[in-house]
Amino acid sequence: MLGAHYRPGMSSTPAEPQSRPARDRRSPYNLDELLEVVAHEFLERGYDATSMEDLSRATGRTKSSIYHHVSGKEELLRLAVARALDALFAVLDEEQDRQGPAVERLERVVRGSARVLVAELPYVTLLLRVRGNTEGEREALSRRREFDKRLSALVGDAIREGDVRADLDPRLVTRLLFGMVNSLVEWFRPGGAHDRQEVEDALVALAFDGLRPR
Amino acid sequence: MLGAHYRPGMSSTPAEPQSRPARDRRSPYNLDELLEVVAHEFLERGYDATSMEDLSRATGRTKSSIYHHVSGKEELLRLAVARALDALFAVLDEEQDRQGPAVERLERVVRGSARVLVAELPYVTLLLRVRGNTEGEREALSRRREFDKRLSALVGDAIREGDVRADLDPRLVTRLLFGMVNSLVEWFRPGGAHDRQEVEDALVALAFDGLRPR
DNA sequence: GTCTATATGTTGATAGAC
DNA sequence: GTCTATCAACATATAGAC
Numbered sequence: 001m002l003g004a005h006y007r008p009g010m011s012s013t014p015a016e017p018q019s020r021p022a023r024d025r026r027s028p029y030n031l032d033e034l035l036e037v038v039a040h041e042f043l044e045r046g047y048d049a050t051s052m053e054d055l056s057r058a059t060g061r062t063k064s065s066i067y068h069h070v071s072g073k074e075e076l077l078r079l080a081v082a083r084a085l086d087a088l089f090a091v092l093d094e095e096q097d098r099q100g101p102a103v104e105r106l107e108r109v110v111r112g113s114a115r116v117l118v119a120e121l122p123y124v125t126l127l128l129r130v131r132g133n134t135e136g137e138r139e140a141l142s143r144r145r146e147f148d149k150r151l152s153a154l155v156g157d158a159i160r161e162g163d164v165r166a167d168l169d170p171r172l173v174t175r176l177l178f179g180m181v182n183s184l185v186e187w188f189r190p191g192g193a194h195d196r197q198e199v200e201d202a203l204v205a206l207a208f209d210g211l212r213p214r
Numbered sequence: 215m216l217g218a219h220y221r222p223g224m225s226s227t228p229a230e231p232q233s234r235p236a237r238d239r240r241s242p243y244n245l246d247e248l249l250e251v252v253a254h255e256f257l258e259r260g261y262d263a264t265s266m267e268d269l270s271r272a273t274g275r276t277k278s279s280i281y282h283h284v285s286g287k288e289e290l291l292r293l294a295v296a297r298a299l300d301a302l303f304a305v306l307d308e309e310q311d312r313q314g315p316a317v318e319r320l321e322r323v324v325r326g327s328a329r330v331l332v333a334e335l336p337y338v339t340l341l342l343r344v345r346g347n348t349e350g351e352r353e354a355l356s357r358r359r360e361f362d363k364r365l366s367a368l369v370g371d372a373i374r375e376g377d378v379r380a381d382l383d384p385r386l387v388t389r390l391l392f393g394m395v396n397s398l399v400e401w402f403r404p405g406g407a408h409d410r411q412e413v414e415d416a417l418v419a420l421a422f423d424g425l426r427p428r
Numbered sequence: 429g430t431c432t433a434t435a436t437g438t439t440g441a442t443a444g445a446c
Numbered sequence: 447g448t449c450t451a452t453c454a455a456c457a458t459a460t461a462g463a464c
Contacts, residue, residue, distance in 0.1 A: 029447070029448095044345075045345070045347055046260070046261075046262055046345055046347065047260075047262075048260055048261075048262035048263040049262040049347055051438075051439065051440080052439080052440060052441080053438085053439085053440095061447095061448075061449095062448065062449060062450085063440085063441080064441090064442080064443095064447095064448070064449065064450085065447065065448050065449075067440090067441065067442080068447060068448075069447085072440070072441070073440070073441095103426075129343075131258075131259070131260055133259055133260065133263060158425075162427070163426070163427075164425045164426065164427070165419075165423075165425060165426065165427045166427070167419070168416050168419060168420070169408065169412070169416070171407070172408055172412070172413065172416050173416065173420065173425065175397070175400075175401055176394055176397065176416060176417060176420055177394075177420070177425070178397075179393070179394050179396075179397025179398070179400065179401075180390055180391075180393050180394035180397065182393075182397065183389070183390065183392075183393020183394065183396065183397055184393070186389075186393065187389055187393075193385070194383065194386055198383070198386070199386065202382050202383070202386050202387065202390060203390060205379075205381070205382060206382070206387065206390055206391070206421075206424070207420075207424060207425055208424050208425050208426050209379075209423075209424040209426060210420070210421060210422050210423040210424030211372075211378045211379060211387065211391070211421055211422050212317075212377070212378065212379065212422050212423060213376070213377075213378070213379045213380070214428075243429070243430095265456080265457065265458085266457080266458060266459080267456085267457085267458095275429095275430075275431095276430070276431060276432085277458085277459080278429095278430070278431065278432085278433095278459090278460080278461095279429065279430050279431075281458090281459065281460080282429060282430075283429085286458070286459070287458075287459095
């Protein structure tokens with residue numbers, strides 16, 4: 001049965017003496033390109049189930065060559081999730097010192113987050129799967145909590161200004177709202193059934209006006 | 215720093231010759247109890263990062279003893295996620311042959327799903343993290359897709375009956391709605407800041423009526 | 429049903445030539 | 447900056463006594 005009991009490292013060509021890449025996918029060294037391939041591999045099998053051998057194959061370089069550029073597997077994850085966090089914070093920072101009702105800033109943050117999720121899909125997906133096993137992951141979680149706190153404050157402002165219903169706890173609302181936004185990473189794929197704009201609009205429509213026709 | 219750089223298997227007592235349990239947590243063999251501990255361990259570190267050695271320690275049994283009852287680590291995951299799937303399908307099956315408007319059945323399914331998520335939190339969380347690495351995981355994903363299909367049909371019915379807005383794609387709405395529901399597993403903890411009923415009500419309020427005051 | 433002991437392979441990472 | 451070769455630690459899983 002195809003793929004049954006497949007485990008990373010259970011190479012299909014065990015005769016191969018070492019980690020020689022199957023084909024030449026190399027290009028002049030470039031961290032961005034390396035991270036792109038690495039993130040893809042981490043997503044496909046999960047971080048822990050992906051071996052440096054897998055990364056070697058996927059990047060068309062030997063393990064040693066990868067170790068020449070980064071300290072190890074953990075740093076690769078750290079670099080990938082930092083990319084996601086930087087992009088997400090950029091959205092918040094842009095709205096931070098803007099004028100206007102909080103509810104409008106909130107809507108723009110929802111749209112901006114959705115756009116970042118789509119634009120940086122692999123990196124954000126990795127970020128959302130981080131569990132805090134290592135120091136690097138715990139730092140990422142800490143930055144995520146800071147992000148969530150600022151979101152919560154924004155929702156709180158919108159409630160106080162009377163543009164968001166006041167019968168629900170702001171922290172609870174924030175969690176559910178961005179739980180919905182973040183769930184995009186579970187199914188959204190570029191070129192899939194729904195395009196970016198349609199998803200963004202549906203997200204805002206559902207979040208602000210709900211399922212029932214008005 | 216407590217737990218810094220902790221990795222499974224990096225035992226804090228490396229002098230220990232073998233997998234002897236630190237304390238006696240054993241009880242007459244019981245699959246339910248075993249699964250409960252196992253699910254907890256899988257959640258804490260992730261499935262791949264949890265070794266049989268970790269499970270041995272956590273259950274107060276040796277690895278061999280665990281292998282006496284199950285074929286291996288993969289079967290433990292299979293049993294755990296099957297539990298979640300059975301509970302979720304039970305919710306749908308209960309509504310399946312009920313009368314009344316689809317929108318009311320949809321609300322009950324949302325509430326029922328949220329209740330299952332909370333009641334079977336570890337198992338559902340594991341289910342939602344399954345990526346399809348092994349045959350057992352792929353079977354779980356297949357059952358999940360079947361579940362999502364039935365949800366989508368229910369949303370479609372509610373739209374046709376005019377009780378859910380018709381300007382949004384039913385599949386897209388289903389994904390966002392249950393993305394929000396499923397996001398509970400990321401933060402809900404029994405005894406935490408919010409209780410089950412509050413969360414359930416907020417979920418339904420947000421889903422059906424949205425953030426804006428009516 | 430639990431244990432001790434061990435087989436067998438993979439893992440992340442390093443040494444050192446080119 | 448890439449390679450070949452290799453390591454020590456750890457993984458899943460099994461054998462067989464009690």
